[in-house]
Amino acid sequence: MSTHPFHQVNVFSADPLLGNPLAVVLDAIGLGEARMAAFARWTNLSETTFVLPPTDPRADYRVHIFTTMEELPFAGHPTLGSCHAWLAHGGVPQGEEIVQQCGIGLVRIRRTGAGLAFLAPPLLRGDALEPALRERVRIGLGLDAAAVLDARWVDNGTGWLAMRLRDRAAVLALQPDYAALEGLKVGVFGPWLQGDGDAAQFESRAFIAGDGAPEDPATGSLNAGIARWLLDEGQAPDRYVISQGTVLGRAGRLQVERVGDALWIGGACVTCIEGVVTL
Incomplete structure (x- = not known):
């Protein structure tokens, strides 16, 4: 000892x-x-x-x-x-x-x-999800096909994949079937809209099916991968805040900042x- x-x-x-x-x-x-x-x-x-x-x-x-x-x-x-x-x-x-x-x-x-x-x-992997995997994750999250705007790998060493939804409300409403997602690390995110306030610009959730704590309150690796996706496509400003943990009664706030080629979380x-x- x-x-x-x-x-x-x-x-x-x-x-x-x-x-x-x-x-x-x-x-x-x-x-x-x-x-x-x-x-x-x-x-x-x-x-x-x-x-x-x-x-x-x-x-x-x-x-x-x-x-x-x-x-x-x-x-x-x-x-x-x-x-x-x-x-x-x-x-x-x-x-x-x-x-x-x-x-x-x-x-x-x-x-x-x-x-x-x-x-x-x-990112070690940032390509689109294979159709069969995308469908498995969509069903496991209880989403209609039209609700998923895009789905990609955002793996920077921890195995995350992510789905982009239309807004914060859709992210917060999710009730995943963890058995259907067994063995996957699934992130979901969507933008805050006008009625959501100005404390953040995006909302995310992180599900780790098969872990002892299946939803993570605030996840740097996932949101780093999401940030690369958003910034590479010009869908977010160089500085923004992403909120996580709301459903768990937390108030995680992750600061994202791009400085030249460097991305800081x-x-x-x-x-x-x-x-x-x-x-």
Whole structure:
């Protein structure tokens, strides 16, 4: 058994109860991957991370990211939450930006007025969904064929696909059949309209069929993929906010900003719990 500093961080909301929680084990030297996976199952959060010294000299730290089911090569809210905890624990970056080492390689992170933002990785796959898969997802979401404006892969290392709907109301009304979507990671999004207010410009939801927490409250990787789709087609401004978690009683707000060829995904991070964990 060993003891390690522990933070539980709220990501993508300045209110500690309205974002997406993340468990972060710092100074995780000596923990094997099986032990990490067991602790991630025990926390029962969407993700748990373990921060270690980097093996790449260009990185400031290295992180393992676990869901309750598997290890991920990359994920957005764990990236920002781990960076927030590492800085709060006394981490000092080598340069102006922070560089995280994870399964997909090096990820750049910067401080912003809203908190932290990561440089969105390129899409590994961004093509249209195959007709049979599109139909399976449409039926699993309980949608009429005309309700789906487009459907594509938005996979930047985490396996997301996404469907674009006509508006926020259609996104919020979804009641997915998780059995029909087994094994898929499905994102859905649509624009806020005039009567929805001005707190955000888009609404998204993220369904992970087969996971212990089937709907995610605020998902950086999914919304990074959606942002590339929207911006590449000229369907969104260079800066916008996407809301997530509404149906779950959360108020996630993800800040999207394109600067030249760089796409940044950011938001607020708040430490909710700080202590020591024995593993």
